[in-house]
Amino acid sequence: MKPSYAPKTKRGQVRREQILRAAERVFGTIGYADTSITDITREANTAQGTLYIYFKGKHEVFIELVREMGHLTREVISRTVSGAPSRLEAERLGLSAFLRFVAERPELYRIVEEARIAAPDAYRAYFTEFANAYRSHLLAAEATGEIRPGNAEIRAWALMGMAKTLGERYVLWQDDTDLDQVVDSATDLIRNGLEP
Amino acid sequence: MKPSYAPKTKRGQVRREQILRAAERVFGTIGYADTSITDITREANTAQGTLYIYFKGKHEVFIELVREMGHLTREVISRTVSGAPSRLEAERLGLSAFLRFVAERPELYRIVEEARIAAPDAYRAYFTEFANAYRSHLLAAEATGEIRPGNAEIRAWALMGMAKTLGERYVLWQDDTDLDQVVDSATDLIRNGLEP
Numbered sequence: 001m002k003p004s005y006a007p008k009t010k011r012g013q014v015r016r017e018q019i020l021r022a023a024e025r026v027f028g029t030i031g032y033a034d035t036s037i038t039d040i041t042r043e044a045n046t047a048q049g050t051l052y053i054y055f056k057g058k059h060e061v062f063i064e065l066v067r068e069m070g071h072l073t074r075e076v077i078s079r080t081v082s083g084a085p086s087r088l089e090a091e092r093l094g095l096s097a098f099l100r101f102v103a104e105r106p107e108l109y110r111i112v113e114e115a116r117i118a119a120p121d122a123y124r125a126y127f128t129e130f131a132n133a134y135r136s137h138l139l140a141a142e143a144t145g146e147i148r149p150g151n152a153e154i155r156a157w158a159l160m161g162m163a164k165t166l167g168e169r170y171v172l173w174q175d176d177t178d179l180d181q182v183v184d185s186a187t188d189l190i191r192n193g194l195e196p
Numbered sequence: 197m198k199p200s201y202a203p204k205t206k207r208g209q210v211r212r213e214q215i216l217r218a219a220e221r222v223f224g225t226i227g228y229a230d231t232s233i234t235d236i237t238r239e240a241n242t243a244q245g246t247l248y249i250y251f252k253g254k255h256e257v258f259i260e261l262v263r264e265m266g267h268l269t270r271e272v273i274s275r276t277v278s279g280a281p282s283r284l285e286a287e288r289l290g291l292s293a294f295l296r297f298v299a300e301r302p303e304l305y306r307i308v309e310e311a312r313i314a315a316p317d318a319y320r321a322y323f324t325e326f327a328n329a330y331r332s333h334l335l336a337a338e339a340t341g342e343i344r345p346g347n348a349e350i351r352a353w354a355l356m357g358m359a360k361t362l363g364e365r366y367v368l369w370q371d372d373t374d375l376d377q378v379v380d381s382a383t384d385l386i387r388n389g390l391e392p
Contacts, residue, residue, distance in 0.1 A: 031313045033229040088391060114313055117227045117306075124369070131365075147390040154373075154381035155390075157365045158358045165357025166350070169327075173320070177350075185350035193389035194343040194351075195284060 007054065016054045019044045020068070023061045028107020032062055032118040059119065066115045066122040069108040070129060076101050078133075087141030092187040095163050099179055102167040109172060131156045162186060203250065212250045215240045216264070219257045224303020228258055228314040255315065262311045262318040265304040266325060272297050274329075283337030288383040291359050295375055298363040305368060327352045358382060 007013045022044030026035050037058055041048045055061045080097035084090035102109050115123035134156035141147045163186075169175065170182045203209045218240030222231050233254055237244045251257045276293035280286035298305050311319035330352035337343045359382075365371065366378045 091390070110313075113309075117310055127365075145392060148388065148392050150384060150390075151377065151381040154362070154366075154378055155385055157361055158382050158385055161357040161359070161361025162354045163357070165353055165360060169323075169353045170350075181347065182350055185347040186354050188346060189351055189354055189389065190385075191389045191391045192344065193385065193387045194287070194346075195387045196341060196344050 070126040087146045096183045102171040259318045266322040283342045292379045298367040
């Protein structure tokens with residue numbers, strides 16, 4: 001995370017954080033196009049001028065949230081996965097952590113998806129960084145024989161796509177499907193494929 | 197596809213089609229929020245009034261394009277897959293047909309993704325109808341023993357997510373990765389999973 005202006009005082013940090021959390025709620029609920037600076041500062045309970053101390057404008061606040069989502073998902077997943085005995089177990093834990101994260105921060109998920117059009121560079125950076133890390137893990141697991149050989153880059157994107165869509169379908173759409181069942185079924189597919 | 201107003205004359209059909217194709221280019225390039233009715237009619241080379249003969253407004257044109265994308269992808273894939281000797285082969289052919297379709301109609305892909313926010317009901321309907329058909333195919337293949345037993349609904353969403361993200365990464369972003377290689381690697385993952 002490289003904030004545009006990192007506040008030096010504790011008070012500044014708190015204010016900047018307040019603005020970001022308010023922006024997360026507003027962008028995530030009404031979308032980028034319909035959000036104004038006033039909507040954000042009203043939600044954050046600060047003056048408009050305060051927002052401009054930390055951000056150049058609406059677009060920069062939005063981009064910062066996409067960066068945050070990247071930072072947070074990578075952190076949450078790598079923390080969860082760090083103790084996994086194998087790559088296959090890491091796949092299960094990582095998917096489960098991702099789905100739980102989407103449940104906790106649904107607005108961030110929506111913000112990242114809206115970035116496809118509202119902030120395409122930030123959107124690409126988010127998924128490319130994630131895919132690069134994922135690819136490295138798959139390559140390492142291939143080297144130790146934990147997984148079958150294969151194209152790690154294409155696999156990384158395929159597996160990310162799976163997780164992303166399951167998050168949308170079974171978390172954001174608030175179906176009553178049990179999340180453990182989603183993780184179990186998807187993990188079975190990832191481990192064993194469809195072939196009998 | 198249930199058009200709001202289906203023209204009875206050949207000339208009417210041609211005009212409506214012209215408007216839809218113009219709208220596909222405009223929405224798919226500059227996005228829903230920035231597109232005006234005038235942008236569409238200028239691109240279609242028709243009067244504004246002509247658009248209102250067939251559609252209530254911008255939103256209805258957009259929704260019609262999402263419906264079209266649903267109709268077309270299902271048609272393209274089922275046509276390609278109909279001759280497949282097995283479900284596993286159908287997975288390969290279906291993925292390949294989908295990626296080629298995204299390459300031919302990239303604007304339609306972007307329109308569907310933007311519908312997540314701009315027309316959420318149409319977005320959900322698109323993927324839910326697709327998933328329902330996919331689930332039926334997986335259930336039929338499970339019944340004949342062509343694939344391992346599993347949760348067909350969750351599998352359908354997982355596999356759709358995979359295809360969707362591979363389409364975005366390797367078609368829309370115009371990487372120089374060979375599409376056949378993408379299909380091969382993803383199909384290998386779908387068939388055999390990661391387990392050695």
